[in-house]
Each structure stands twice: as structure tokens, then as C-alpha cells.
Amino acid sequence: MSTPSPVDPRQEKSAIADENLCAVHDQPNAGKSGAAGHYHLLPLALLFVFSGLIFYAGSYLNRYSGHFSGRVFDERQLPVSGAAVAAKMDPLVLGKKQYALACVTCHMPNGLGLPGVYPPLAGSEWVLGSEERLVNIVLHGLKGPITVKGNVYGTAAMPAFGQVPGSGYNWNDEKIAAVLTYIRHEWGNAGAPIATEKVTELRTKAGSRKEWSEAELLALP
Numbered sequence: 001m002s003t004p005s006p007v008d009p010r011q012e013k014s015a016i017a018d019e020n021l022c023a024v025h026d027q028p029n030a031g032k033s034g035a036a037g038h039y040h041l042l043p044l045a046l047l048f049v050f051s052g053l054i055f056y057a058g059s060y061l062n063r064y065s066g067h068f069s070g071r072v073f074d075e076r077q078l079p080v081s082g083a084a085v086a087a088k089m090d091p092l093v094l095g096k097k098q099y100a101l102a103c104v105t106c107h108m109p110n111g112l113g114l115p116g117v118y119p120p121l122a123g124s125e126w127v128l129g130s131e132e133r134l135v136n137i138v139l140h141g142l143k144g145p146i147t148v149k150g151n152v153y154g155t156a157a158m159p160a161f162g163q164v165p166g167s168g169y170n171w172n173d174e175k176i177a178a179v180l181t182y183i184r185h186e187w188g189n190a191g192a193p194i195a196t197e198k199v200t201e202l203r204t205k206a207g208s209r210k211e212w213s214e215a216e217l218l219a220l221p
């Protein structure tokens with residue numbers, strides 16, 4: 001008959017196991033020393049990736065947030081169909097907006113253009129004369145020498161607004177009619193409004209084409 005040992009065999013066993021455990025856990029750290037053994041520096045590549053993402057997000061917000069203006073997106077606004085809004089829009093209001101959006105950089109807020117480079121719209125015979133020539137200039141653009149109010153221009157080109165898919169300059173007939181009605185009414189100009197239907201008609205008549213020259217325009221009625 002053996003007398004029971006004063007030490008619980010289970011306790012002894014676990015004490016040995018603890019030592020082993022410590023030894024095992026020390027192994028992976030054996031080759032490392034100091035703080036660097038425990039902390040890893042962020043790989044430099046990730047720094048670039050995150051900087052890139054932050055830059056992209058900033059640019060995105062800058063471009064598409066509308067500066068967080070309440071007028072850009074109002075979630076309480078009831079949905080209105082585009083046609084209903086367009087129908088209510090005064091051509092002079094829409095035209096002024098389109099002018100500020102696209103024409104003002106060259107033809108200037110006072111419609112006087114830039115001497116020798118961008119011709120004036122104020123008092124221009126092209127603006128106040130033939131509807132067909134005027135509509136076509138804005139639909140398809142204009143290149144080469146043209147005489148406006150006695151001065152010859154031709155160093156720069158007039159872009160096409162009617163048919164440049166994907167460029168942002170693919171204005172519909174209503175926008176073209178509105179901007180023309182506006183420039184025929186501003187700066188002391190007193191030309192008759194241009195109807196959307198007129199632009200539609202002339203767009204169909206001219207078809208898809210490149211920019212006009214002065215001679216081609218003068219051949220139009």
C-alpha cells in the first residue's frame with residue numbers, strides 16, 4: 001500500500017507544462033530585440049495608397065458635392081419631371097445661365113469679347129442678322145477669318161455646342177434657342193427671340209457636319 005503523495009500529481013504535471021509553454025512562447029521572439037521586435041512599421045506603399053485615396057476623396061467632394069449647398073440637393077423636394085421644369089423655364093433665364101456657363105469665358109460678361117481674339121456679340125451683325133447663320137454658328141462652331149463689326153477675327157475658333165457627344169457641349173435645341181434669345185436681348189441688342197422649333201428645324205437641315213467658314217455661312221439665307 002503506498003501512502004498518498006503530499007503533492008497533488010495533477011498540480012505537478014501542470015507546473016511542468018507551464019515551463020514548457022513559456023519556452024515555446026519565447027522561441028518566436030528569440031531572434032528579435034528591442035521595440036522593433038514587437039512593432040512593425042507601416043509599409044511605405046500603404047502610406048502612398050492611403051494618401052492617394054484621401055486625395056481622390058477630396059477631389060471627388062470638391063467636384064461633386066456642390067459645395068454642400070442646400071440648393072443642389074433638397075431631399076424634401078418632391079420629384080418633378082424634367083419636362084415640367086423645362087417648360088416653365090423662361091428662355092432669358094435659361095439663356096443667361098447657359099451664357100454664364102459656356103460663352104462668358106470668351107465673349108466676356110459685357111458681350112464685347114477680346115479685341116483681336118474673341119469677337120463681340122453686342123451689336124454684332126451675326127447675332128442680330130440671319131437666324132439660320134446664327135443658329136448654325138452655335139450648333140457646329142466656326143473657324144477661319146470672319147469679319148465682325150468691321151474687324152477681322154480668326155486666330156481662335158468658336159466651339160460647336162450642338163453635336164459634340166460626350167464633351168458636355170451636346171446642348172439640346174431648347175438650350176441653344178435660349179442662349180441665342182439671350183444674346184439677342186442683352187447689351188442693348190434688340191433681336192427677336194429664337195424659337196426652339198427653329199433650332200430643331202435647322203439642326204435637321206444641316207445634319208452632322210464640321211465647323212462653318214464665313215463663306216459657307218454667307219451662302220445661307
Ligand code: HEC
Pocket residue numbers: 098099102103104105106107117118119120121124125126127134137138142143144145146148153154155156157158159161179180183
Ligand atoms: C473658346 C472661346 C469661345 C467660346 C466658349 C464661345 N465662343 Fe463664340 N466665338 C469664338 C471665336 C474665336 C469666334 C470667331 C471665330 C473665328 O474667328 O472664326 C466666335 C464667334 C461667335 C459668333 C459669331 C461672331 C460674332 O461675334 O457675332 C457668335 C454669334 C458666337 N461666337 C456666339 C457664341 C455663343 C452663344 C457661345 C456660348 C454658347 C460662344 N460663342 C462660346 C470663341 C468662343
